[in-house]
Amino acid sequence: MIDWEPLLLTFKLALITTFLLVLIAIPLAYWLAYSKSKIKPIIETLVSMPLVLPPTVIGFYLLVAFSPSNMFGNWLNEWFGLQLVFSFEGLLVASIIYSLPFMVHPIQSGFSNLSKSLIDVSYVLGKSKTTTLFRVLLPNIKSSLLTGIVLAFAHTVGEFGVVLMIGGNIPGKTKVASIAIYDEVEALNYGVANTYSLILFGITFTILLVIFLINGGYLKQLLK
């Protein structure tokens, strides 16, 4: 029998990361889509960096930053009792940063593709920015939100380099499925590695398929 802990940990990490990313990415994407600020290109670049940087680079800098022997890591530890190196919380922070562009980009382009006059109409009708966001903008970019959620979730399930750097390989705490597979291969347990891999393959395939079916409107046609 295989050890289910790495798989459970992976999906726990992916779920929490995705949930927090929704909360972070909506305001950020809103700002990126509508702001005319001069620092916008810099923020846009920073958000996109995880797309091109090797995950080990991000992992390395996070490791250095969060280390308790460092000022920032020390401050986190003293003020919040947060130890981000080799802990689940650390994995969470790293995953959020690493998957940020996968959530922000679809939502940002969703906002940008909406007609600007929808916002104008809502303002002229006396509605606040918040009302406009929740009742006009978000309901009209549902498919972008869904795409962002799925991509961020799937990407977190699949990450390896970052979690290995910042999380180490502590069973039950930071040993996620992708690392477990690596471990098993190193120990020449190909059978177990194969089981993990098949499960990951099956689950992610199913999730992505469902999303494409929903976004493509195939499900609606089937239900008719």
Add this chain to the structure above:
Amino acid sequence: MIQLNIQKKLKSATGEMNLSINTEIKQGNLVSFYGKSGAGKTTILKILAGLLNPETGEIVVNGVTWLNTSKKINLKPQKRKVGFVFQDYSLFPNMTVKENLKFALAKNQSQKIISELIEIVELGNLQNRKPETLSGGQKQRVALARALVQKPSILMLDEPLSALDSEIRYKLQQHILQVHQEYHLTTILISHDISEILRMSDYLFEITSGKISREGKPSELFKFQNLNAKFQFIGDVVALEQQDFLYILTIKIGKDIVKVIADETEGANLTIGDKVLVASKAFNPVIHKIN
């Protein structure tokens, strides 16, 4: 009364342009803005609604200052309470017709107005449809009704009828005139269509490169009255052909194409795309019974 004195630099296709408007619009009037695209008409409406800010200027509506750049007063669009119908209608795609109107309700406002408006613009059997399933004319009626839910005192229409065919256009003109009178509105209409302006508006501003180039009663500005004609239609020249001493003009009037003859001096002044008035005296038409 709307007092408007605004200046704004605009980037247009032909380079920078200074928008500079200083005028008054009388309460209860239906006025038209007429002019080429890019002349700044929509910008004026957006500034009035608070969606764009001018560099300097002052807007006073019925004694209330909406904008005064030197005193740093600038009411948000939410506080100005105007009705605005956008060129692309901008109905909320996620809401049905009725939900679009309900969304427009002010806090604690009674829903009575919605059924009243639905009746006026004849939307009864469409109220549960989503905007994507509506035709252009139907969308336009929803946009018009939605703009009126909060009973604004000013209604602004940005080329509301330009995308519609002539029959629906005529019907919507009637709807606009009806609500203009019923709700005692001051209405500002952007239009390219001279016959529409003549039929609907009390006063006309012609806007050229950001400035008012002409203003007055539409019938006086477009000087047709002195012709004393019995039949008159406005159309577009679609073809122009010179034959000996005559020109043969092909003119599109509404949905119909007609051919008329013009003499050499008349024809030489015309090019394809010109708007012309085709008029005839009473003594020479052919009457043919058709039923």
